[in-house]
Amino acid sequence: MNKNFDSKDTSDGRKVKRSKREEAKVNPWTHKDYSFKYFDILEKRKELPVYEAYETLIDLVKENQIVILQGETGSGKTTQVPQFLLESGIGGDKNVACTQPRRVAAMSVAKRVAEEMDVRLGEEVGYSIRFDDKTSAKTRLKYMTDGMLLREAMVDPLLSKYSIICLDEAHERILNTDILFGLIKEVLPNRPDLKLVVMSATMDADKFQKYFEGAPLLDVPGRMYPVEIFYTEEPEEDYFAGAIKTIVQIHAFEEKGDILLFLTGEEEIENACAEIKDEVKKLDGVGDLSVIPLYSSLPPAMQQRIFEDPPPRNKHGIEGRKCIVSTNIAETSLTIDGIVYVVDPGFSKQKVYNPRLRIESLLVSPISKASAKQRSGRAGRTKPGKCFRLYTEHSYKKELDNNTIPEVLRSNLGQVVLTLKKLGIDDLVHFDFMDPPAPETLMRALEELNYLGALNDEGDLTKLGDEMSQLPLDPNLAKMLLDSVERKCSGEICSIVSVLSVPNVFMRPKECIKKADIAKSKFAHPDGDHLTLLNAFENYKYNKEDQKWCWNNFINFRSMKSASSIRAQLVNQMNNFGYKIELSPKRPKEYLDRIKKSIVSAFFMQVAHQERAGHYMTVKDNKVVLIHPSTAIDHKPEWVLYHEFILTSKNYIRTVSEINPKWLLEIAPDYYDLEEFSNNEIKKKLLKIQKKMIS
DNA sequence: GAGCACTGC
Secondary structure, three states: OOEEHHHOOOOOOHHHHHHHHHHHOEEEOOEEEHHHHHHHHHHHHOOOOHHHHHHHHHHHHHHHHEEEEEEOOOOOOOHHHHHHHHHHOOOOOEEEEEOOOOOHHHHHHHHHHHHHHHOOEEOEEEEEOEEEEEEEOOOOOOEEEEHHHHHHHHHHHOOEEEEEEEOHHHHHHHHHHHHHHHHHHHHHOOOOOOOEEEEEEEEEEHHHHOOOOOEEEEEOOOOOOEEEEEEOOOOOOOOHHHHHHHHHHHHHHHHEEEEEEOOOOHHHHHHHHHHHHHHHOOOOOOOOEEEEEEEEOOOHHHHHHHHHHOOOOOOOEEEEEOEEEEOOHHHHHHOOOOOEEEEEEEEEEEEEEEEEOOOEEEEEEEEEEEEEEHHHHHHOOOOOOEEEOOEEEEEEEEOOOOOOOOOHHOOOHHHHHHHHHOOOOOOHHHOOOOOOOOOOHHHHHHHHHHOOOOOOOOOOHHHHHHHHHHHOOOHHHHHHHHHHHHHHHHHHHHHHHHHHOOOHHHHHHHHHHHHHHHHOOOOOOOHHHHHHHHHHHHHHHHHHOOHHHHHOEEHHHHHHHHHHHHHHHHHOOOOOOHHOOOOOOOHHHHHHHHHHHHHHHHHHHEEEEEEEOOOOOOOOOOOEEEEEEOOOOOOOOOOOEEEEEEOOEEEEEEEEOOOOHHHHHHOOHHHHHHHHHHOOOHHHHHHHHHHHHHH
């Protein structure tokens, strides 16, 4: 049933036609003569494996509404295919879009393709990502993030601007890509002129073809150097120790070439770096080794170190090498040239979601075969390489899953449900997900959105829900912001929401924990962490967003900067709704209560009560929790609201504020229907408060 | 009394 094609299918007759295409001296887009650079680049483009597939691809796209293109690293699919499609004229006057999971990719590929087409970036070729839109009326080929296309679909459900959409890196199965799959599948029958090209590295081709209704598959070879794979003979009991040992052996016995080691997190990586340095010091007659950690929370300047040259020959004339110890960031997001050896212990931290407990947590888990292949491929970018897998060949074959579980099965779907509702998809249970999430996960999301007032009892989007769906925020935070308008504290809440949606703004480097804690205490607000965050943000603004000020106050500049851009975007969006975002010049106690009530309006489902025994227990779930030690609260309030529940060494609630329990009953009476509460201390207390309120 | 894989709008 499935039609499969090989790039070799191109007939000679077609090749003649193609060479004519290349004879042009005048750029059809600009009507100017092509530059010399254009022809230089063209020669290199011709060497890409995908170049051979031009005619086959165009024919397939002409004849089919959906085409699947499989091409490994180095095939050139991301840069060439959208160009080919545009050039072919299949799409007529409409535009070609190509989605990417990551912002940097969308940006850098667009830049490259603009050069290849000899046009200016932002004119015929552009990109569109959050906070940065480099497109114009002239733009015909647009690289964008998946999330951006999803946003566009909210305004233009038929995606009427486009004639061809390429969904790239489909094998990664990012949340947004999966939603686009289902969405575009629904759009296609209503847009017979729209073409979809699903592009991917090696994937489960059968599954993709089945999902995309038997779409033909075009397979393009990659261009990589061979990588020799080594497995351990016996299962490795301690992958950390094994990894250190392997690095030392490579450094002592293997030829020149840099090393990349995959570990799971910041702490592990820092420890490994220290140990590797120690062990290498003990060796005689070896070259110098620079050991470089790499993870996302590392400051950009430190991340740049991975591109440094390896150390020069030492006094014995032996060449040096560098060893990069990295999280999964080096698996897809960052590519480092010159890596010859990859060490893969086979683990990574993965998000898991438990709908019953409503908790997303990170768990160190075995990687998939696809991930292992991706990791080993990192050794063959510039010359033949070697990959040392610290597990047996048997466990690779029998124990590792073929593919990483798609994100849609591991996430809280609150925002997804809101997005789908806004896109006009009412029957979520029958939405055509490539991998449908557990019904319980969907139910949880629907239930929470109903409590927040985003969906009515029929499951339809309310006016509030409609506005929430348009804000680039988690549903809780979106609710908080919209609620603040009527309480006239939108300026403050807008800042709080922005800071809550970026990584932690308070730095706490191991070397100066005390200093950092003192610095933080200057921002501390006795009522809680939400107001503390507001303090920090306002001080950042007051100090003119100065990087030095951040450094001196142990504030994460990167986080603050992005909070600031988010805030600007939110203000803009809120103004579009017709709401003004205003700060109050003075904030008496009553005003602080208003801020806290807005927080309660969104997080009433995340409240804990201090029991007589002294510990905290969460409302409704009845889980015993501890307030995270990072809190700014210096006393033990009876009722607290928390922003997140984190499961690490203990059950912690983090980012906590004191609240008045009366507000819970006032603001969220449906959720606080005490008849549904189990008979415990919390219920008794709330009943008492209720009685007082009535009398 | 202590920990944060990675993305994205």
